[in-house]
Amino acid sequence: MAMYIRVKRSKTTYFIQCDPTETTLDIKQKLHTLIDQPVNDQRLILMSNGDILEDSKTLADQKVENDAVVALTLRKDDNEFEDVNIVKPNDFYQSRDTDSGNW
Incomplete structure (x- = not known):
C-alpha cells in the first residue's frame, strides 16, 4: 500500500512515495x-x-503514517546535526523542545 510522506527542510518539501514496510534507510x-x-x-x-x-x-x-511530516536535518562540518529548520506553514506543529507560543 503506497503512501506519501512530506520531508521538510527549510523552505523545501520533498514528497516521497514509500511503503509502510520500508525502513528509514530506504527513505x-x-x-x-x-x-x-x-x-x-x-x-x-x-x-x-x-x-x-x-x-x-x-x-x-x-508510527510514520500517510502524509506524515518528517524533518530532514543534515550533518554539519563539526559532525553535529543541524537543528530542525522548517519555515512554518500554517499546518506545522511545534516540536516539543521549544517553549510555546514564540512564533
Missing part, C-alpha cells in the same frame, strides 16, 4: 538521489512526536 536512499547528501549525513525526525527515525526500523514500526 534516506531516496532522499540521497534528490539532495545528493550521503545517507549517514541525514537525520529524519517525525514531527508529530519529535522522535528521530532509526535506519533499521520500518516506517510502520515508528
Whole structure:
C-alpha cells in the first residue's frame, strides 16, 4: 500500500512515495538521489512526536503514517546535526523542545 510522506527542510518539501514496510534507510536512499547528501549525513525526525527515525526500523514500526511530516536535518562540518529548520506553514506543529507560543 503506497503512501506519501512530506520531508521538510527549510523552505523545501520533498514528497516521497514509500511503503509502510520500508525502513528509514530506504527513505534516506531516496532522499540521497534528490539532495545528493550521503545517507549517514541525514537525520529524519517525525514531527508529530519529535522522535528521530532509526535506519533499521520500518516506517510502520515508528508510527510514520500517510502524509506524515518528517524533518530532514543534515550533518554539519563539526559532525553535529543541524537543528530542525522548517519555515512554518500554517499546518506545522511545534516540536516539543521549544517553549510555546514564540512564533
